[in-house]
Amino acid sequence: MNFIDRFFEKKARSVAQTNGRRGFIKGIGASLVGASTIPLLPVARAADAPVLPQEAGDPSSCDYWRYCAVDGFLCDCCGGSYNSCPPGTEMSPITWIGTCRNPVDGRNYVISYNDCCGKTQCGSCLCQRDEGDRPIYRSDKSNDVNWCLGATSSVYHCSTAIVVGVAFEQGDKK
Amino acid sequence: MTIKFTLLAVTSICITMLVPQVFAGEINDARAKFNYQMLCQGCHTPDGAGFKDVPKIKDFIGHFLTTPKGRDYLVRVPGSANSALNDEELAEVLNWMIVEMGGASVPDNMEMYTTKEVAELRQHSLFEVVEYRKALVAELSLNKK
Numbered sequence: 001m002n003f004i005d006r007f008f009e010k011k012a013r014s015v016a017q018t019n020g021r022r023g024f025i026k027g028i029g030a031s032l033v034g035a036s037t038i039p040l041l042p043v044a045r046a047a048d049a050p051v052l053p054q055e056a057g058d059p060s061s062c063d064y065w066r067y068c069a070v071d072g073f074l075c076d077c078c079g080g081s082y083n084s085c086p087p088g089t090e091m092s093p094i095t096w097i098g099t100c101r102n103p104v105d106g107r108n109y110v111i112s113y114n115d116c117c118g119k120t121q122c123g124s125c126l127c128q129r130d131e132g133d134r135p136i137y138r139s140d141k142s143n144d145v146n147w148c149l150g151a152t153s154s155v156y157h158c159s160t161a162i163v164v165g166v167a168f169e170q171g172d173k174k
Numbered sequence: 175m176t177i178k179f180t181l182l183a184v185t186s187i188c189i190t191m192l193v194p195q196v197f198a199g200e201i202n203d204a205r206a207k208f209n210y211q212m213l214c215q216g217c218h219t220p221d222g223a224g225f226k227d228v229p230k231i232k233d234f235i236g237h238f239l240t241t242p243k244g245r246d247y248l249v250r251v252p253g254s255a256n257s258a259l260n261d262e263e264l265a266e267v268l269n270w271m272i273v274e275m276g277g278a279s280v281p282d283n284m285e286m287y288t289t290k291e292v293a294e295l296r297q298h299s300l301f302e303v304v305e306y307r308k309a310l311v312a313e314l315s316l317n318k319k
Contacts, residue, residue, distance in 0.1 A: 093225045097216045110211045138258075150217075150225055164220065168208035 053163060054104045062127035066111055066161035069098035069131045071143040075116055075158040077125035082161045085116035089157045092117050094150030096143050098132045099167045108167035114160045117148035122158040200286075205263070206270035213257055214267070222275040229307065235272055236280030237314050244314055247300070247307070249292050255299035265292040 057064045060076040067074065079086030095114040102109055134141035148154045211220075218224055222231030238244035248268055249255060257264060265287040272280055300306055 093219055094217050094228060097212055099212070110208065112216075141258075147216075150228075164215075165208065165211055168205045 053102050053107070053109055055102065056104050060125060062125065062129065064161075065100055065102050065104075066109075066163070067127050068100035068129055069096075069111065069133060069143060070113055070159050070161060071128050071130055071133065072113075072115070072126070072156070072159035073122040074125040074127050075122070075160050078116075078122035078158040080116060080158065080160065085160065086119075086122070086158065089116040089118045090151050090153065091115070091160070092147050092149075092151040095147050096141070096145065097164070098141075098143075100131075100161075108169070109163045110165040110167055112160075112162045112164045113143065113147075114162060115147045115151070116157045116160065117151035117155055118153040119157045120155060201266055201270050201273065203270065206267045209259060209263055209267045210271065213259065214253065214271075217253075222271065231271055232275045233277040234279050236276035236278075236284065238310075239272070239281055239284055240314060241317055244310060246295050246298075247310055249287070249295035250298055250300045251303055251307075252299055255296040261293040261296070262289045264296065265289045268292070 055065070059066075059082045060074060062070075062074070064082075066082055074082070075084070075086060076082050080089070085091045092115045095112050097110060097112050099108045100111050101107070130143065132141070133143050136142045136144055139145055146154060146156055148156045217228045218231055219228070222235070224230035224232070235248070238248050249264070254264060254268065259267065269286045272284065
């Protein structure tokens with residue numbers, strides 16, 4: 001034990017002789033200031049942040065904000081949700097995409113209307129709002145395309161409305 | 175000593191974070207990503223992996239930059255040439271796709287598309303694009319050997 005006491009005493013004295021107490025405080029201060037500037041550095045933090053908008057309303061109602069451009073049966077009424085397909089159906093990986101304004105925060109979000117495929121039409125909650133829908137000759141902006149053509153089965157069942165990002169507004173910074 | 179070290183560390187972090195932005199050049203990431211989502215992602219999928227008959231962008235798009243004909247193709251393909259984007263935005267989204275999704279397929283001497291180049295090339299939109307692409311990819315793979 002004496003050895004340990006001597007060891008720490010020696011080390012403590014050596015530190016006290018070579019480093020002032022003020023220097024130590026100065027160092028801590030500088031580190032704190034240094035660390036506090038890191039969050040101010042120019043990093044695109046918003047780029048990969050998860051998009052989780054605050055929402056209000058009934059997801060099984062056609063006037064729910066996410067459905068502004070939908071044309072079909074709402075999966076929320078068919079055993080799924082606005083984010084997921086009902087059991088026994090497959091989500092088509094190809095889809096049509098639009099934007100809807102969320103009334104809670106007033107921002108426009110990018111919505112992916114992935115169809116659920118593989119069972120006959122759900123038949124509940126038909127919703128046809130079609131905002132921003134374009135004629136079939138602009139197929140990438142037309143919701144009349146059967147997007148289930150991208151799935152294993154091309155039989156359409158219902159539509160989801162998945163938020164995939166925040167819309168870019170002219171005037172947004174880089 | 176401690177201050178110097180702290181300053182050095184903070185400066186290094188600053189430089190490390192700034193470098194990728196300098197290389198990104200004129201690309202407005204938020205706008206390019208939004209335009210990709212709105213006009214490309216529906217078919218090409220979120221990460222550009224493609225699906226069934228939808229061509230793959232991920233880890234592949236850079237191969238087209240190895241020949242002039244391939245470089246022209248990326249602008250002349252109907253999805254690009256006929257898109258609702260203006261020339262500047264089209265050049266930007268193409269450059270963004272190459273940087274974000276090209277991976278190892280992008281050649282070291284890759285040159286960014288310019289607005290002027292895109293404006294000229296998109297006047298010559300392709301027809302029979304499936305056959306054209308098949309022949310082009312065969313040419314590109316011959317070129318690599």
